[in-house]
Amino acid sequence: xxxxxxxxxxxxxxxxxFKSIAALLPQYxxxxxxxxxxxxxxxxxFDTVHQYTLQCVEWFFKMGCPLVIVACNTASxxxxxxxxxxxxxxxxxxxxxxxxxxxxxxxxxxxxxTNSVGVLGTxxxxxxGSYEIEINKFFPDIKVHQLACPMWVPLVEYGExxxxxxxxxxxxxxxxxxxxxxxxxTILLACTHYPLLADKIKKYLPEGITTVSQGPIVxxxxxxxLLRHPEIERTITRSGKRHFYTTDDTADFDNHASxxxxxxxxxxxxxx
Ligand code: DGL
Numbered sequence: 001x002x003x004x005x006x007x008x009x010x011x012x013x014x015x016x017x018f019k020s021i022a023a024l025l026p027q028y029x030x031x032x033x034x035x036x037x038x039x040x041x042x043x044x045x046f047d048t049v050h051q052y053t054l055q056c057v058e059w060f061f062k063m064g065c066p067l068v069i070v071a072c073n074t075a076s077x078x079x080x081x082x083x084x085x086x087x088x089x090x091x092x093x094x095x096x097x098x099x100x101x102x103x104x105x106x107x108x109x110x111x112x113x114t115n116s117v118g119v120l121g122t123x124x125x126x127x128x129g130s131y132e133i134e135i136n137k138f139f140p141d142i143k144v145h146q147l148a149c150p151m152w153v154p155l156v157e158y159g160e161x162x163x164x165x166x167x168x169x170x171x172x173x174x175x176x177x178x179x180x181x182x183x184x185x186t187i188l189l190a191c192t193h194y195p196l197l198a199d200k201i202k203k204y205l206p207e208g209i210t211t212v213s214q215g216p217i218v219x220x221x222x223x224x225x226l227l228r229h230p231e232i233e234r235t236i237t238r239s240g241k242r243h244f245y246t247t248d249d250t251a252d253f254d255n256h257a258s259x260x261x262x263x264x265x266x267x268x269x270x271x272x
Contacts, residue, residue, distance in 0.1 A: 007068075015260035034253060036248035059272055067097075070100065
């Protein structure tokens with residue numbers, strides 16, 4: 001039986017993270033699940049995001065995954081801690097579930113010189129305050145300026161991220177952020193959809209501001225985690241297989257997923 005690494009997102013966005021993970025660690029088996037039928041998670045309550053995420057995590061465990069990466073900022077912000085602290089000890093104490101916020105918070109200090117960082121995410125991620133809390137644990141001197149960009153996920157979901165109309169909403173949020181904190185020199189794209197808007201974001205940012213996407217950071221952090229945890233690493237099977245699942249229509253998923261993942265994807269449907 002195969003024991004893959006599970007990679008989870010509310011939909012397609014986590015594929016931007018999975019792409020970096022699969023490029024850095026191609027030897028392992030992977031299972032990706034997009035909960036497209038219930039996406040987006042960005043505006044949902046803590047309880048709902050926890051309930052949905054836990055259900056998906058339990059599905060990964062049934063698929064034989066010893067380790068699950070929650071490659072969704074909203075789910076990492078609103079559900080991960082409860083799953084790690086309350087659910088895992090009860091349902092599968094030998095398994096591990098990791099998120100994307102802590103690995104990003106750990107390294108963000110390497111990018112900023114002004115100690116002023118902008119964090120752009122969904123309403124759920126921003127209202128949870130998770131980035132501010134986690135970044136200040138590692139870098140107490142960094143001032144975190146958060147802003148929710150609710151129009152960015154739909155622009156990407158509907159394939160409008162390259163369209164001219166998208167420029168308006170890219171500028172709108174960047175202007176708002178930089179007007180409130182002109183000393184920002186680093187902007188973290190704290191939503192797995194946003195890397196697809198990176199070109200437009202860079203186009204409208206003044207020189208000297210660095211944009212940080214999470215994929216490579218999370219991939220590095222996972223590689224490091226596996227080195228530090230051989231007891232988990234040796235339980236993962238290594239034949240380089242990748243399987244994609246969605247809770248919604250597979251044709252739609254395959255279409256979008258190839259854009260996010262950068263190569264052709266053929267998914268299977270799953271009922272939770
Ligand atoms: N994947 C989510 C995130 O990174 C964005 C999409 C959603 O709202 O579900 O926050």
